[in-house]
Amino acid sequence: MNVLIVYAHPERESLNGTLKDLAVDTLTDEGHQVQVSDLYSMKWKAVLDEEDFPERMNKELFNPILEQLNAVKKGAIPQDIKEEMDKVLWADLIIFQFPIWWSNFPAILKGWVDRVFYNGFAFNLAEMQLYGNGPLKGKKAMLSFTTGAPRELYTDEGPHGEIEVLIKYFNHLLFEFVGMEALPYFAIFGPGDMTEEEREVELDRFQEIIKNV
């Protein structure tokens, strides 16, 4: 299987970095092919803007959704985006590895989605290619993240609300929207308060999931 890991953490030695390395090693040992988009190391451009569209259809008014479709048709896609699209097409499974910041992706990862998941590539509004007809149908996707707060704060009774509801938005409005199948998420809650032993248990749990992915 071909696996793309889109990884977003500014510190290589972070727990997210460890999880990314563990996934690469485990998947490789199992005979899978792996590519990593290490967004911080790549200095990934996070912001979708006019510079992304060298051959504008409408030079007066910038409408990203319409310009994306036009750029796909013309093949006028910036190299950094094209490379990520090629990785997405190559992959059978995409794993997003990141820390939850403000109940969502870090901006650099949000910007990977904003800039790579083009209208005309990951979905097509004009031709109603989305959800069951999404262009990325047949691929799988999985969230793997860390949170600052422990699990008990992410419940219906807890201050942050049930995490499953939040996850549903990622899985449905991102992965399923483009036609991918969302695998169950993996999360390590509140690693900052864990002992070394507790972290090891979590890493083992992750490795088991990755082995059987």
Next chain:
Amino acid sequence: MNVLIVYAHPERESLNGTLKDLAVDTLTDEGHQVQVSDLYSMKWKAVLDEEDFPERMNKELFNPILEQLNAVKKGAIPQDIKEEMDKVLWADLIIFQFPIWWSNFPAILKGWVDRVFYNGFAFNLAEMQLYGNGPLKGKKAMLSFTTGAPRELYTDEGPHGEIEVLIKYFNHLLFEFVGMEALPYFAIFGPGDMTEEEREVELDRFQEIIKNV
């Protein structure tokens, strides 16, 4: 009242740009003071990274949350972030004006939150200053956004799910987390399919809300 509008759209002539201008004019006419952070025009740096921390507490391992607290204590905050913090402190009300992309902020706006809402400024984990005790208590915040899809797609029965559930995450885990009061959101759903007349109705509706904010 002092109002900060944090505005994120790459096209000045977009509906989001029009809403921003209308808010500025209406608030000014009503006698309020207004500042705008036009993130695209400012070429706002979206990505929180090590460069944001010139005086690192721990030069070996980069932990953003801990470094933020240290930077606040040392007063070692980059100028672009400092200016936004000053606007936040000045403001009685913050309006976020943006298009929903992938059920969240555009990356440039996500990066404004990631980089400005410091531990030690907008919340303080060590001293449990969050929610009811959040440092930005007494301030109000309001989401004003546009969506690609019409309202009927954002319902419990619709493909995108009920928008109120999504909004709750912004209002609770962002605004209320730092102590702010969340005002009801304003949204224009599916403006791309509207007639000029229907858009005018929406703009009037927005102006009425802003007048009475």
